Amino acid sequence: xxxxxxxxxxxxxxxxxxxxxxxxxxxxxxxxxxxxxxxxxxxxxxxxxxxxxxxxxxxxxxxxxxxxxxxxxxxxxxxxxxxxxxxxxxxxxxxxxxxxxxxxxxxxxxxxxxxxxxxxxxxxxxxxxxxxxxxxxxxxxxxxxxxxxxxxxxxxxxxxxxxxxxxxxxxxxxxxxxxxxxxxxxxxxxxxxxxxxxxxxxxxxxxxxxxxxxxxxxxxxxxxxxxxxxxxxxxxxx
Amino acid sequence: xxxxxxxxxxxxxxxxxxxxxxxxxxxxxxxxxxxxxxxxxxxxxxxxxxxxxxxxxxxxxxxxxxxxxxxxxxxxxxxxxxxxxxxxxxxxxxxxxxxxxxxxxxxxxxxxxxxxxxxxxxxxxxxxxxxxxxxxxxxxxxxxxxxxxxxxxxxxxxxxxxxxxxxxxxxxxxxxxxxxxxxxxxxxxxxxxxxxxxxxxxxxxxxxxxxxxxxxxxxxxxxxxxxxxxxxxxxxxxxxxxxxxxxxxxxxxxxxxxxxxxxxxxxxxxxxxxxxxxxxxxxxxxxxxxxxxxxxxxxxxxxxxxxxxxxxxxxxxxxxxxxxxxxxxxxxxxxxxxxx
Numbered sequence: 173x174x175x176x177x178x179x180x181x182x183x184x185x186x187x188x189x190x191x192x193x194x195x196x197x198x199x200x201x202x203x204x205x206x207x208x209x210x211x212x213x214x215x216x217x218x219x220x221x222x223x224x225x226x227x228x229x230x231x232x233x234x235x236x237x238x239x240x241x242x243x244x245x246x247x248x249x250x251x252x253x254x255x256x257x258x259x260x261x262x263x264x265x266x267x268x269x270x271x272x273x274x275x276x277x278x279x280x281x282x283x284x285x286x287x288x289x290x291x292x293x294x295x296x297x298x299x300x301x302x303x304x305x306x307x308x309x310x311x312x313x314x315x316x317x318x319x320x321x322x323x324x325x326x327x328x329x330x331x332x333x334x335x336x337x338x339x340x341x342x343x344x345x346x347x348x349x350x351x352x353x354x355x356x357x358x359x360x361x362x363x364x365x366x367x368x369x370x371x372x373x374x375x376x377x378x379x380x381x382x383x384x385x386x387x388x389x390x391x392x393x394x395x396x397x398x399x400x401x402x403x404x405x406x407x408x409x410x
Numbered sequence: 411x412x413x414x415x416x417x418x419x420x421x422x423x424x425x426x427x428x429x430x431x432x433x434x435x436x437x438x439x440x441x442x443x444x445x446x447x448x449x450x451x452x453x454x455x456x457x458x459x460x461x462x463x464x465x466x467x468x469x470x471x472x473x474x475x476x477x478x479x480x481x482x483x484x485x486x487x488x489x490x491x492x493x494x495x496x497x498x499x500x501x502x503x504x505x506x507x508x509x510x511x512x513x514x515x516x517x518x519x520x521x522x523x524x525x526x527x528x529x530x531x532x533x534x535x536x537x538x539x540x541x542x543x544x545x546x547x548x549x550x551x552x553x554x555x556x557x558x559x560x561x562x563x564x565x566x567x568x569x570x571x572x573x574x575x576x577x578x579x580x581x582x583x584x585x586x587x588x589x590x591x592x593x594x595x596x597x598x599x600x601x602x603x604x605x606x607x608x609x610x611x612x613x614x615x616x617x618x619x620x621x622x623x624x625x626x627x628x629x630x631x632x633x634x635x636x637x638x639x640x641x642x643x644x645x646x647x648x649x650x651x652x653x654x655x656x657x658x659x660x661x662x663x664x665x666x667x668x669x670x671x672x673x674x675x676x677x678x679x680x681x682x683x684x685x686x687x688x689x690x691x692x693x694x695x696x697x698x699x700x701x702x703x704x705x706x707x708x709x710x711x712x713x714x715x716x717x718x719x720x721x722x723x724x725x726x727x728x729x730x731x732x733x734x735x736x737x738x739x740x741x742x743x744x745x746x747x748x749x750x
Contacts (some may be wrong), residue, residue, distance in 0.1 A: 207501055209738040212510050216737055226515040241459065242500055245466050249504045250468050253511020257484050387470045398459035404452070 173230045175379070176215065176254070177372030180247035181267040181338045182238025182286045182294075187214040188368035189222055190233075190376060195369040200225050202339060202365055207246045214255070224368040227258055231384065233375025235366065236264035237312055237393035238294040239286055244392035257389040262390040263375040263383060266311045267366065268279030268296035271338050275306060276362050280335035281308075281324040287340040288313050294340075294395065295319045297326050305374075313395045316344050317351060324354045333357055339365045415482075417729065418487045418518075419722025420473065422505030423497025423525045424551070425449075425456045427468035428718035431480035431487070435726030438535055439480035441712065441719040444550035447592060453593050455581060458464045462500035469508045469694040476718070479669050491725020494522040494735070495745030496552065498555030502741035510739060519619045521725045522735040525716075526553055526747050527563065529682040529725035531716070532709040540707050547667050550683035551577035551594075554663075555747065556625050556670055559680075562727035563747045569621025569668060574658055577685045579625040583632050583655050585597050597652045609635060615664050621666055626657055652690070656690050662692040671702050680707040687711040 179186040179200075185207045188198035193340075201210060219225060234251045238243045271284035277300050286294040293316050297309040308326055312319070323334045336348060336360035342379050345358065351353035399403075411660035414433055421428040426444040431439040446464050450456045477484060495502060506522075510704050513520040542562060548555040554571035574582070577594055584593025589600060611631050616622040632655050639646045671679055681695050692708055699706035713720060733750075 206740060207509060211739040212507075212514060216514065241462070245462055245500065245502055246507050246620065248466055253513075254467075254506035254515045256470055256473070256508075256512050264556035283661060304514040336638040362739045388474075394463070398457060398463070400453050400457040400460065406584060 173374065174224065174228055175231050175233050175372045175376055176229045176284055176376060177233045177342050178215070178247050178251055179270070180211055180243045181233040181235045181237055181370050182243055182366065184366040185210045185214065186366060186368035187211060187218055189218050190369065190372035195372065198367060198369045200361040200367045201364070203308065206241055207347070211246065211250055225322065226254060226385050229260060231261045231263050231375070231379055233263040233372045233379070234390070235267045235270055235371050236282065237267055238288070238395040239268045240270035241394060244394065248392045251388060259386070261384040262387060263379045264385055264390060265371050265375045265378060266296070266393065268294060268311050268338070268376050269298070269307065270371045271366050272296065272298035272369060273299060273374040275335065275337060275359060276383040278335055279325045280333050280357065281323055281330060283319065283336050285335055285336055285340035285344055286338050287343045291315055292342065293319050297323055299332065304404045309394065311395060312381040316347055320348055320351055326353070327354050335359055337364050365393065415483060415488045415726060416486055417722040417726045417727070418473070418476065418490050419718035419725055420492040420509045421716055421718040421721045422499060422501050422503045423493045423495070424716055425461045425613050426467050426716040427438065427472050428716060429473040429476035430718035431476055432722035433717055436538060438642045438719045440476045441473050441480065441717055442476045443715070444472050449592050450658055453469055454585055457687060458498045458500050461498060462486070462504060463500055465504035466491060466633035466637050469504055473508070473512070478574065485508055489519040489725065489729045491521045491523050491722050491729070493525045493721050494530060494739055495525065496740035497525055498744060499741050499743040501558070502743065505707045506739055506741050510737060514737060519729065520735045520739065521728050521733055522739050523721045523725045523728065524745055524747060526555065528720040529704070530557070530680070532682055532713040532720035533680045533728070534723050535713055535719055536592045536710060537682060537707050540680070544666070544678035545670055545674060546664060546680045546682055547695070548683045549576045549663060549681070549685035551575060551581065551685060553624070556621050556666060557745050557747065558674065558693050560658060563724070563731060567747055569619070569623065571623040571625060572616055573624055576623070576625055576663065579629045579659065580685065586633055586636055587654070588652050589648070591670055594685060594688060597656055598690065600649050601656045601690065602652030603651040604647065604651070606653040607617060608647070608650035608653040611654050611658040613658055617749055621670060623666070625659065625664060628655070636726060656688070660690045660694045663691060667695060668698045668702070671698070671704055676704055677703040678707065682709065682714070684715055687714040734745065
């Protein structure tokens with residue numbers, strides 16, 4: 173089974189090819205260039221490097237969000253376009269789940285962070301019990317202070333430290349240092365950011381458990397409504 | 411060799427998700443448009459984030475429907491043409507990304523198309539005899555341009571708006587007199603009940619640039635008039651305002667077009683863009699052209715509104731000229747006409 177993984181939910185742009193149990197190619201950048209210009213050339217590069225073609229791909233695993241609205245749409249639309257000609261299935265992978273899964277086996281409470289602006293984060297809470305990947309709290313958008321508190325409460329309960337990771341970490345590191353009250357660590361550089369290998373790898377697990385959409389049905393998970401809808405709701409118009 | 415060329419066009423620059431299949435640049439085999447107007451009406455105008463989300467939802471169903479309505483499969487398509495600017499960046503990115511993925515996976519050439527070039531090309535769809543060169547007035551919610559179409563895909567811009575686009579002025583005035591969104595068709599309808607000479611709104615010109623337009627002064631004049639009447643405690647006649655405002659816009663547009671026709675001695679003149687479906691503008695331009703003995707061209711309303719048949723048409727000529735876009739094609743929200 174050949175799975176193409178695509179990650180464009182936030183600052184990181186990444187594409188990977190998972191052949192059965194091996195990530196045969198991965199291309200990741202954490203660099204300010206629009207995903208619209210980078211992701212498809214990356215997909216093309218890893219396919220050519222490994223001598224594969226799109227038609228050999230069995231399914232496309234996409235980091236579904238939450239994250240930057242524009243980043244999510246670029247990944248989703250590109251995946252839909254890639255999937256359309258051969259009716260490939262699309263496997264939606266929650267972005268924070270994939271970040272945490274990328275740190276497989278860590279003996280910590282994993283708290284992925286992506287900048288959601290206005291001092292808020294897109295996050296979730298995870299841990300590993302042996303080989304079991306446990307989702308304590310799925311994808312969420314909330315203030316960083318609330319998320320640190322939630323992570324620490326879980327850490328105390330499980331008797332583990334908190335590991336913060338994700339491409340939003342540099343934005344919130346100072347704030348975390350200021351308010352932390354239980355042992356914590358920041359993931360090292362190579363574990364910190366999203367990468368499509370983890371999206372494909374977790375995607376393969378989800379696919380085998382029956383999770384799949386098509387290019388007609390797949391939608392990004394924004395978690396938040398548009399500003400205009402939020403304001404309308406505030407005014408009590410809906 | 412005389413083989414037919416089929417282009418799949420994709421358009422998502424504003425609030426319509428559209429796809430179409432066009433044969434040899436001129437024959438529309440399918441033209442599918444999913445309009446979001448009801449979604450945005452609540453907000454009195456297009457909300458970019460809502461529009462972008464809707465595009466993600468609709469882009470594949472619309473493409474699929476365009477292929478099946480044309481009775482073709484993706485294999486039959488020779489190239490994919492997609493609007494990459496100008497427009498709302500989040501909206502453009504959906505069409506661009508989907509088109510790139512699809513073209514890549516299906517091994518089809520990709521051609522990025524300028525949205526306004528598409529509007530101009532809409533005229534080719536129903537007029538087999540129309541060929542460049544000709545003069546063209548492009549009027550929409552985002553654009554007001556007087557252009558000379560030198561050749562397929564080659565333009566010389568003679569005049570442009572310095573501030574609001576004509577369509578934007580329609581939307582703003584419609585909102586001010588309580589007609590709501592979208593303003594163009596609503597003002598057009600209301601104006602039919604009113605007196606176009608009731609209120610003397612200004613016809614602005616731009617000093618030192620005869621062919622340029624300015625509509626923000628006209629919009630302000632309407633708002634000032636409304637304010638003034640309200641302060642005086644007078645009832646206003648919305649139909650008269652709509653008719654007088656529309657007349658002011660049409661006078662300016664058709665006046666400049668007439669001057670250009672005379673100066674350049676065009677034998678053909680075309681109207682393009684969403685506002686080209688305004689009945690008063692069509693009438694005025696038809697009259698100007700017939701008086702000057704110039705061939706007048708204007709797309710049917712379905713090809714005036716944002717659609718992908720016009721993108722496929724413009725894309726056909728670009729494709730035949732050898733234009734190909736790369737895998738890194740990006741959305742360019744303020745793409746200038748004639749640029750690549």
